[in-house]
Amino acid sequence: MAPQTGRNLNESTATPAGSEAVLLILVAASFSHLLNDTIQSLIPAIYPVLKDSFQLTFGQIGLITLTFQVTASLLQPLVGLYTDRRPQPFSLAIGMAFSLVGLVLLASANSYPMILVAAASVGLGSSIFHPEASRLARLASGGRYGFAQSLFQVGGNAGQSLGPLLAALVIGARARSNVIWFTLVALVGIIVLYNAGRWYRQNLPRAQKHIRRPVSHTDLPPAQIRWALFILISLIFSKFFYLENMRSYFTFYLISKFHVGVQHAQLLLFLFLFSVAAGTILGGPIGDRFGRKYVIWVSILGAAPLTLLLPYVDLGWTIVLSVLIGIILSSAFPAILVYAQELVPGKVGLISGLFFGFALESPALDRRSLAKWPIAPASNMCTGSALFSL
Numbered sequence: 001m002a003p004q005t006g007r008n009l010n011e012s013t014a015t016p017a018g019s020e021a022v023l024l025i026l027v028a029a030s031f032s033h034l035l036n037d038t039i040q041s042l043i044p045a046i047y048p049v050l051k052d053s054f055q056l057t058f059g060q061i062g063l064i065t066l067t068f069q070v071t072a073s074l075l076q077p078l079v080g081l082y083t084d085r086r087p088q089p090f091s092l093a094i095g096m097a098f099s100l101v102g103l104v105l106l107a108s109a110n111s112y113p114m115i116l117v118a119a120a121s122v123g124l125g126s127s128i129f130h131p132e133a134s135r136l137a138r139l140a141s142g143g144r145y146g147f148a149q150s151l152f153q154v155g156g157n158a159g160q161s162l163g164p165l166l167a168a169l170v171i172g173a174r175a176r177s178n179v180i181w182f183t184l185v186a187l188v189g190i191i192v193l194y195n196a197g198r199w200y201r202q203n204l205p206r207a208q209k210h211i212r213r214p215v216s217h218t219d220l221p222p223a224q225i226r227w228a229l230f231i232l233i234s235l236i237f238s239k240f241f242y243l244e245n246m247r248s249y250f251t252f253y254l255i256s257k258f259h260v261g262v263q264h265a266q267l268l269l270f271l272f273l274f275s276v277a278a279g280t281i282l283g284g285p286i287g288d289r290f291g292r293k294y295v296i297w298v299s300i301l302g303a304a305p306l307t308l309l310l311p312y313v314d315l316g317w318t319i320v321l322s323v324l325i326g327i328i329l330s331s332a333f334p335a336i337l338v339y340a341q342e343l344v345p346g347k348v349g350l351i352s353g354l355f356f357g358f359a360l361e362s363p364a365l366d367r368r369s370l371a372k373w374p375i376a377p378a379s380n381m382c383t384g385s386a387l388f389s390l
Contacts, residue, residue: 025140026148028196029133030155032092035189036129037156039099041163042182043068043119046106049176054112067116071123073356080131080353084346088132089200092193095128100186107179127353133193134352136200138341145341146292149334150284157277157330161270225343232340235300236355239329242303246272250322258315268319275326283331284338292335299332 047061054060083091102121109115134152141148171178220228250272251265260268287295303325310321340351 033155034159037159045164045167075127076353080349089197096189099125131349146284146287279327279330284334287335295335302328
């Protein structure tokens with residue numbers, strides 16, 4: 001990847017005259033990302049309820065996941081490619097409307113095929129949302145692309161954490177019909193995104209002018225750009241592979257090794273997830289100021305040795321290391337996404353769809369894999385993530 005700095009950019013982005021209006025749009029994009037990802041994370045959170053209500057097998061649960069992932073992840077690049085050619089400011093609200101329909105179907109479904117349709121509808125809403133919302137954040141950035149992507153992404157991180165919590169509080173163990181309450185979340189999202197879409201439509205014509213690759217990238221041949229994109233996508237996949245395994249198994253590791261209670265382990269997992277959100281919001285502005293390559297390199301090289309230490313330290317140092325790992329590992333996502341957008345100017349939707357799609361698809365190890373390495377799932381993820389990244 002060719003060196004560049006966050007300030008050496010020639011890509012002009014339309015912004016309104018007042019910086020307050022730009023910040024308001026960025027906050028709206030981040031807030032709507034929170035709402036969207038809250039709804040997305042609701043699907044796997046209610047699997048036990050669906051399994052009991054319809055007497056589903058694990059194979060049928062897996063088919064729900066497949067249906068959701070195909071529409072939520074694999075369709076994103078196609079949506080992004082289309083909207084790069086024909087931007088659709090109000091598709092943001094339309095995407096949230098698909099999620100609303102999916103929630104209604106999920107709450108009222110009386111058959112397994114209807115559940116699949118509901119999962120597909122919620123996933124389709126996410127596919128429509130992410131590419132255009134990422135473009136909206138870039139459009140409102142005022143040139144601070146890393147900061148804009150950080151603020152946008154941290155909303156998604158918060159939503160992914162809120163979904164399971166709200167599912168436990170609102171839906172409970174068996175009341176699937178309570179899913180209907182989450183339509184209020186979607187309605188709020190539609191209102192916010194409709195108003196953001198109006199701003200988007202007004203400022204879009206100026207954003208289409210004078211889009212050029214940064215000076216440091218102008219001499220890169222197409223083959224080198226494709227190779228750089230492959231590396232960046234691999235980094236995103238490996239980092240979210242790591243994060244998903246920590247999210248899934250960190251509590252089991254703490255309970256097994258340190259014999260802490262379930263509630264204590266959940267609080268420490270929340271602390272880790274909070275550090276991930278903090279790293280996301282810090283990584284963008286640091287990349288804007290010092291250069292995105294440096295943030296990416298520190299993220300690649302910094303998390304691996306810290307995680308390799310985890311099996312050999314006590315509980316106190318485990319907490320410290322997990323927080324540092326979360327900050328370092330997550331700091332690269334805004335930098336990677338903006339770097340990729342600069343490599344392929346004018347394709348913000350396609351790039352955002354690719355990278356958010358791979359982020360959503362990153363799998364966690366199953367419990368049988370965990371059982372093979374009872375000492376430290378974190379260290380196993382570190383090894384895989386470090387090798388994948390390097």
